[in-house]
Amino acid sequence: MQWTGDATTSKAVTERGFSLGHAGRSVPGIVWTPEDGQAPTPVVLIGHGGGGHKREPHILALARRLVRHHGIAAAAIDGPLHGDRAPADGQPTLEERRAAYRESNVVDEMIADWKATLDALQKLPELGVGKAGYWGLSMGTMFGLPFVAAEPRIAVATLGLMGTGEFGGGRLERDAAEVTCPVLFLQQWDDELIPRENAATLFGAIASTDKRLHAHPGAHAAVPPEEFAFTEAFLAEHVR
């Protein structure tokens, strides 16, 4: 793992970009830590949604809140063909990304990217070896739920805006049966991308006994601030 650029600190949160060389790929990421971090702290990994990137506003806000309010580190990486992993000639369209994903082992590659990222982060002296958390909605669940299922260090997860069916295929439902950590699952009642029944089926398939579904009216992208406040406390409570 190599740092890219200088660390910056704003309001007690230090932000550092990194690039992780791994499996012939270069994975760009960011880690946020407390400026005055003393003891090693757990980290929450944040997966962005389709069309987003590792530093879009709601990810930056969640990461900074975890650091400032709870003294927990946060990290995000770009998904395949997103952010700094997009081709040099510009961001692909949604359709172009989907087509590329269909012809690759994108989920398994993303699991490997997250595992390598967590391995590298936990070698930093200011981050603890041990439990970690995961937060990711929509594409962040499409890639993240299989990662949570496969990674025993993940002790808590916020997932959602996803269901069985078109996007997840059969894999999500199968992998959900391997997820056993505490889970917050978010659903948008009027989601134009994810049928209500498919979201319910995926929530039902998660093996965790400690899980809760929170549903709100509105479209796919309209998750209300109340759930960002809830997830912050939820992740902090379970990641320690």
Added chain:
Amino acid sequence: MQWTGDATTSKAVTERGFSLGHAGRSVPGIVWTPEDGQAPTPVVLIGHGGGGHKREPHILALARRLVRHHGIAAAAIDGPLHGDRAPADGQPTLEERRAAYRESNVVDEMIADWKATLDALQKLPELGVGKAGYWGLSMGTMFGLPFVAAEPRIAVATLGLMGTGEFGGGRLERDAAEVTCPVLFLQQWDDELIPRENAATLFGAIASTDKRLHAHPGAHAAVPPEEFAFTEAFLAEHVR
């Protein structure tokens, strides 16, 4: 409204029993207020579930938490054929209550009982005239959702463990279209009494734009402590 017995105070919460004469009925209730209440405070009305009563443990606990943590008053009354409104020869069975309910206007009577209770409570100097809240699950929603729909003073409600269909009939779904205040709706994913789809339909029918459904694994009566903690802050935030 007449006080029944003496007020008692424990850990800064004053509890008083009352009997409300109204429409030829006598409605037994309890009101909990801050011992050192200064300014008039809003009140949260708490409706118990089938087979319960106005002072069962989770109602007493919720009422005391609202008073102690938020300085808000709480009140509960017995439902028809429940608690002190049961016949002198003992508590009826579930089947006996259902049979009696089918042959009466029990929902309209309970709406009238709650309205009369709120009228009387808001005449007490320590309770404010104005907004109030409602909390009631299961039978507390069967009676309470129509009350919330009919009573403009109710500014926030926690409902749930109920659906369209057998228990609510068509009335609940129709009345839900008149509910416009912020709502927390609780669902138990493995509810043995309320089919999942019926609960979803009832939640969907609530007209409020500010509503959220929280679902947890487990049986009808297994609502976790996390939701009592959440509802306490939710009611307090919106009732002021």
